[in-house]
Amino acid sequence: MKLVFTTFIRENGSQLVAVFLGTLNAISDGMQYGWTAPSIPVLRSPGSPITITHTKEVWLELCYMIGGFVGLPFSIFLVDFIGRKKTVLFSSVVGLMGWISIAIAHNIYYLYAGRLLLGVTADIAFTASPVYISEIAHQGVRGFLAGQIYLMMLVGIIIIYSIGPWLPIYGSAIVGCCLLVIQLVLFPLMPESPYYLIYIGQNERAEKSLKFFRGNIDVSAELQEIKSAVERQKSEKGRPEDLFRIDSNRKACLIMILLNYTQHFAGVSALVMNLHSILIQADSNVISADHVAILFPSLMLVSATIATVKVDDCGRKILLLVSGIITTVTLFILGAFFQMQSMKFQTQNYSWIPFVVIMFYAVGIKFGLAIVPIVITAELFPAKVKGMGMALADFVYILSSITSVYLYQWININYTLSVSFFVFGTLCALSTIIIHFYVPETKGKTLEEIQMILKNVRTVDVQNTKL
Missing domain, CATH: 1.20.1250.20 (MFS general substrate transporter like domains)
Known part of the structure; x- marks a missing residue:
C-alpha cells in the first residue's frame, strides 16, 4: 500500500500541487457557504456591534446566492478571454475584497457587500477551477482530481463551523483572507492549462506546461491529441x-x-x-x-x-x-x-x-x-x-x-x-x-x-x- 501511494505521488505530484493551490478558493467558498450558520447567532448576541433583524438575516443568506448570478456572465466570458489560471486568480482578488469588507464591517451593508462579492467569487471559481483541473489532469486520475474541489469546499464548511461560534466576525474573515492570499502568491507559479495555450496558439508554452504536469516525459503524442481536440471543438460551436x-x-x-x-x-x-x-x-x-x-x-x-x-x-x-x-x-x-x-x-x-x-x-x-x-x-x-x-x-x-x-x-x-x-x-x-x-x-x-x-x-x- 505504501509503495502504491509513493508511486502515485511521484507520478502525479505536480498535478496534485496545482489542484491543491487551484482549489484554495473552494475552501474559502465553503467557509462563506456555511458562514451564516455560526455567524448569525454571534450577530444576535447582546455584544454585537451590528443590529440584526430576521429580515436582515434572510438578506445575508440571499446576498451570497445573488452574487452567483452576478458572477455568471464573468464565468462564461473570462475563462476563454484571459485563461483558466488568470480567471481563478481574478476570482480570488474579488473574494479577498469580500472578506476584507466583512472584517471591517461596522454596519450590515458591509456584510451584504462582502457576501455579494464572495458569491461572485464562488461562481467564477467553480467554473474556472474545474476546467483548469480537467485540462491538466492525466486521464487516469482525472475523475479523482476533479472531485477534489468539492471536498475542499466541505473542508471550508468544517473550518467555519469550528471557529465561527468562538471568534468575532472579523476572526473568520482573517482566516478566509489568508487562504486567498496564499493562493494569490503561490498559484501563479503553476503553468496555464495546455489546452488553453494551444487554443490561443502558444504551442511551445503548451508543451512546457504538459511536460511539467507529466514529469518531463515525452508528451508529443498527448500534445497532438490535445491539438486535435481543440481544433474539433472550435469547429463544433453550437447555438x-x-x-x-x-x-x-x-x-x-x-x-x-x-x-x-x-x-x-x-x-x-x-x-x-x-x-x-x-x-x-x-x-x-x-x-x-x-x-x-x-x-x-x-x-x-x-x-x-x-x-x-x-x-x-x-x-x-x-x-x-x-x-x-x-x-x-x-x-x-x-x-x-x-x-x-x-x-x-x-x-x-x-x-x-x-x-x-x-x-x-x-x-x-x-x-x-x-x-x-x-x-x-x-x-x-x-x-x-x-x-x-x-x-x-x-x-x-x-x-x-x-x-x-x-x-x-x-x-x-x-x-x-x-x-x-x-x-x-x-x-x-x-x-x-x-x-x-x-x-x-x-x-x-x-x-x-x-x-x-x-x-x-x-x-x-x-x-x-x-x-
Whole structure:
C-alpha cells in the first residue's frame, strides 16, 4: 500500500500541487457557504456591534446566492478571454475584497457587500477551477482530481463551523483572507492549462506546461491529441437554441434541471446556512449545538469522499436513489419532531433525536443528491453545447439555491419549522421517484453511448441488457 501511494505521488505530484493551490478558493467558498450558520447567532448576541433583524438575516443568506448570478456572465466570458489560471486568480482578488469588507464591517451593508462579492467569487471559481483541473489532469486520475474541489469546499464548511461560534466576525474573515492570499502568491507559479495555450496558439508554452504536469516525459503524442481536440471543438460551436430544439439535448436539460433542483429542495442550502439555529431550537441540554455542527460537515466530507470513489463502481443512479430515500426519511423525522415540539409535547427527553437524524441527513445528501449531479451533468451534453449546458446548469443551481433558502425562511415566518421539513421531505420524495423513472444510468458508458441513450432510451437499454 505504501509503495502504491509513493508511486502515485511521484507520478502525479505536480498535478496534485496545482489542484491543491487551484482549489484554495473552494475552501474559502465553503467557509462563506456555511458562514451564516455560526455567524448569525454571534450577530444576535447582546455584544454585537451590528443590529440584526430576521429580515436582515434572510438578506445575508440571499446576498451570497445573488452574487452567483452576478458572477455568471464573468464565468462564461473570462475563462476563454484571459485563461483558466488568470480567471481563478481574478476570482480570488474579488473574494479577498469580500472578506476584507466583512472584517471591517461596522454596519450590515458591509456584510451584504462582502457576501455579494464572495458569491461572485464562488461562481467564477467553480467554473474556472474545474476546467483548469480537467485540462491538466492525466486521464487516469482525472475523475479523482476533479472531485477534489468539492471536498475542499466541505473542508471550508468544517473550518467555519469550528471557529465561527468562538471568534468575532472579523476572526473568520482573517482566516478566509489568508487562504486567498496564499493562493494569490503561490498559484501563479503553476503553468496555464495546455489546452488553453494551444487554443490561443502558444504551442511551445503548451508543451512546457504538459511536460511539467507529466514529469518531463515525452508528451508529443498527448500534445497532438490535445491539438486535435481543440481544433474539433472550435469547429463544433453550437447555438444556444440547440439546447432545446434537439430532443437529446432537451432531455439532458430536463435531467440537469431535475438533479440541480432536487439537491436544493431537499434542503441542503437551507440546513447548511441555518444549522446552528436549527440545532439550538432542538433545545438539548445534553449535546452542544456548536460541537454537533462540526460533526455535520465532517460526515458530509466522509460521505462525499466515499461517493467520489464509488461513483464509477456503483453507478450514478443507485447513489441518487439511496441518497434520495435516506434524505426523505430524515426530513420527515425532523418535521415530526419539531411538529411535536410546536404542539407543546414534552420533547426534552428526546432532544437527541434531531441531532442524530441531522447526522444521517449529512451522510445521505452528500452520498448522492449533492455529488452525482456534478458528475452526470458534465456527461449529458455533447461537445458542441457542453459550455452552454454547463452555464445553464450553473444558472439552475443558483436559482434553486436562492428559491429554496427563501422558501425555508418564508415558511418559518408564516408557519413553523416543522412545515419546512415536511415540504422539503415531500419534494425530495417526489423527485426521487421521478429520478428512478427518468434519469438514465451513465456508468461505464462512453459519451457517444450516453447520447444514444438520450435519443432512444428503450432500445439501448435492451441492447445493454442482452450484453
